[in-house]
Amino acid sequence: MDESPELVSLRNGTKVTIxxxxxxxxxxxxxxxxxxPEEDRQFLRDDVTRPEVVERFVxxxxxxxxxxxxxxxxxxxxxxxxxxxxxxxxxxxxxxxRVVVDREFQRSGLGTALAHQLVRRxxxxxxxxxxxxxxxxxxxxxxxxxxxxxxxxATLKGHVKDIHGAKHDLVIMANDVSHIWxxxxxxxADYSPTAGD
Amino acid sequence: xxxxxxxVGGLGGQGVILxxxxxxxxxxxxxxxHATLIQAxxxxxxxxxxxxQVTVADEAIGYPYVKSPxxxxxxxxxxxxxxxxxxxxxxxxxxxxxxxxxxxxxxxxAKALGxxxxxxxxxxxxxxxxxxxxxxxxxxxxxxxxxxAMEKAVKGSVPKGTEELNLRAFRKGYEYGVELIxxxxxxx
Numbered sequence: 001m002d003e004s005p006e007l008v009s010l011r012n013g014t015k016v017t018i019x020x021x022x023x024x025x026x027x028x029x030x031x032x033x034x035x036x037p038e039e040d041r042q043f044l045r046d047d048v049t050r051p052e053v054v055e056r057f058v059x060x061x062x063x064x065x066x067x068x069x070x071x072x073x074x075x076x077x078x079x080x081x082x083x084x085x086x087x088x089x090x091x092x093x094x095x096x097x098r099v100v101v102d103r104e105f106q107r108s109g110l111g112t113a114l115a116h117q118l119v120r121r122x123x124x125x126x127x128x129x130x131x132x133x134x135x136x137x138x139x140x141x142x143x144x145x146x147x148x149x150x151x152x153x154a155t156l157k158g159h160v161k162d163i164h165g166a167k168h169d170l171v172i173m174a175n176d177v178s179h180i181w182x183x184x185x186x187x188x189a190d191y192s193p194t195a196g197d
Numbered sequence: 198x199x200x201x202x203x204x205v206g207g208l209g210g211q212g213v214i215l216x217x218x219x220x221x222x223x224x225x226x227x228x229x230x231h232a233t234l235i236q237a238x239x240x241x242x243x244x245x246x247x248x249x250q251v252t253v254a255d256e257a258i259g260y261p262y263v264k265s266p267x268x269x270x271x272x273x274x275x276x277x278x279x280x281x282x283x284x285x286x287x288x289x290x291x292x293x294x295x296x297x298x299x300x301x302x303x304x305x306x307a308k309a310l311g312x313x314x315x316x317x318x319x320x321x322x323x324x325x326x327x328x329x330x331x332x333x334x335x336x337x338x339x340x341x342x343x344x345x346a347m348e349k350a351v352k353g354s355v356p357k358g359t360e361e362l363n364l365r366a367f368r369k370g371y372e373y374g375v376e377l378i379x380x381x382x383x384x385x
Contacts, residue, residue, distance in 0.1 A: 124361030126322025183356035184325050184363075188212030190247040 006117065008071075010108040016078065018117055021068040023058050025077065029070070030054045032077040037103060042163050043135055044100065067121055071101075071110055078102040081114035083122055093128035093178075099141075112144040119148055119175070128178040135160055136169040150175040200254040201341055204266040204283065206276030209247045212328030216270065217249030219332050219350045220342070224253040226353075227346035233261035246275055253341065270335055271297060272314070272327065278302065291335055293327075310338055310377055317369050326366035329355070333367035337374025344371065 005019035021029070033041070033048035046053045060066060065087050071079030079102060085095040097118050101111045115132075122130050132150060134141045142152075150173040159170035203220060207213040214236045221232035235250040250263035269284045271277045271292045281302040284290055290303060294311025303309060314330040321330075329351060336347040348367060355363045 120361070123358050124365070126326075126362050177358075180356065180358040181323065181325065184323075184359050187356060188210060188215055188325055188328060190207075190209040190212065190214050 008110075008113045010105070010110055010113070012108055014073065014105075014108065016105070016110060016113070017072045018069055018079075018081075018114060019072065021058065021061060021070050021080075023061060025070060026051075026054055026058045028077045029057065029080065032080065032102065033100075035102065036100065039163050040100070040103070043160060067118070067125075069114060069117055069121075071105070071114060073105070078105045079110050079114050081118050083118045085122075085125070085127065095122050095125075095127050095130055097122075097130055097132045097145075099132075107140055111141060112147060115144060115148055119177070123177050123180055126181070128176065128181070130175045130177060132173045132175075134171045134173055135162075136171055142171065142173065145173045145175075148175065149177070200252065200256075200258070201268065201339075202263040202266045203251040203253065203268045203270065204248060204263050204280055205251065205270045205272075206246075206248040206280045207272030207328075208275070209245045211247070211272045212325070213247045213272065214249050215354065216328040216332055216335075217251045219329075219347070219354050220251050220253065220335065222354060223336075223342045223346040223350035227349045228342050230255060230342075231258050233258050235261055235263070246273075246279070248276065248280070268335070268339060268341075270331055272331060273297070289338070291331070291338060293331070310334075310374070312370060312373055312377075314370065317373070318366060321362060321366055321369060323362060326363055329363045329366040330370035333370025333372075334374040335370075336367070337371040338378055347371075 003020050005017045008016050008018055010016060030051055041048060048054060065085055067083040069081045070077050081099045083095050083097055086092055097115055099111050099114050119130060132145050152171055153174035154172040156170040158167035160168050162168060205213050205217045217234050221234045224230040224232040231254045233252045237248050252258050252261055252263060265283055265285050267285055267288050269280055269290045274297050277297045284304055284307050286304045286306040288307050290307060290309040292311050293314045295313045295316060299309050312334045314327050315324060317330045318324050318327040332351060336342060336344060348364060351363055351367045352360050
């Protein structure tokens with residue numbers, strides 16, 4: 001897999017480097033998560049302001065069920081994107097994408113750029129289907145995923161609560177990338193009605 | 198290298214023809230050699246016998262058919278049964294060693310090198326790339342064509358979006374081949 005950093009130019013011309021997370025990213029990652037407003041952190045699965053949680057993230061870098069990327073700008077982390085997959089069972093062909101972006105970099109195209117790289121890596125791993133969870137009022141995030149080929153596949157009613165205690169629907173977005181492999185399947189079919197010896 | 202004759206054999210759906218095509222493309226387009234490809238299919242597509250004949254040479258090739266190959270790349274037991282006796286006594290068999298068992302059909306003196314290509318392909322995420330693992334194995338074991346040319350040929354022959362996994366499959370087979378050759382050299 002191509003692990004080299006990629007320099008991305010955002011809508012406002014700002015340059016950001018997207019690269020795989022490395023073991024030394026712990027302190028910068030903690031600082032990034034602590035800088036997120038509480039309402040953004042509310043929708044994350046872990047309490048990422050706790051050092052031990054972030055240490056756990058960077059300690060699992062050799063675990064191939066999680067592929068983490070970070071976005072770096074002028075020496076600080078401004079985005080985090082992860083691809084989560086199971087290595088056993090009935091959903092080995094599916095991966096979930098999670099993307100978090102610094103407030104200052106939201107609506108700049110950084111979330112889309114991170115998600116795009118994760119989709120590319122997922123295809124490179126031979127996966128068939130990608131899913132992403134978006135809260136109903138995260139319009140920008142939904143649009144970003146739609147641009148990458150995701151569509152709304154399910155809605156879990158009143159599934160999440162914001163910091164004020166208000167319930168929101170959780171939208172499950174999905175992207176079937178198996179068609180890419182259908183072309184490969186056709187290529188290795190070894191059949192041509194006009195050839196032979 | 199004056200002229201090398203290669204026979205690729207397997208089942209329809211294993212990517213036999215693509216494997217031969219990539220070797221020929223690497224030779225003729227990226228390594229400035231000459232190459233020919235002849236492809237043969239069974240009466241039905243998937244699951245039937247399928248083979249490709251590839252000739253690679255420094256000079257123009259006058260006769261493209263492979264009767265007695267220097268290299269035999271085999272991915273199914275039926276193909277082994279059919280083509281093993283045709284291998285030159287000084288030739289090399291490259292085979293999928295979890296599908297095929299070597300027996301006395303192989304000419305005395307011929308070398309046989311196996312790779313669990315199907316398992317490797319499955320571990321990489323797609324059984325479909327079995328043939329690309331074999332392409333890498335061929336490149337690593339034979340050294341007939343440059344690694345760079347073979348990688349370019351893989352990248353230029355597979356569908357858009359699948360390049361990364363196919364290149365990983367190629368490198369898996371290549372590294373396994375290089376290691377196997379190294380081990381064979383050390384142990385004598």
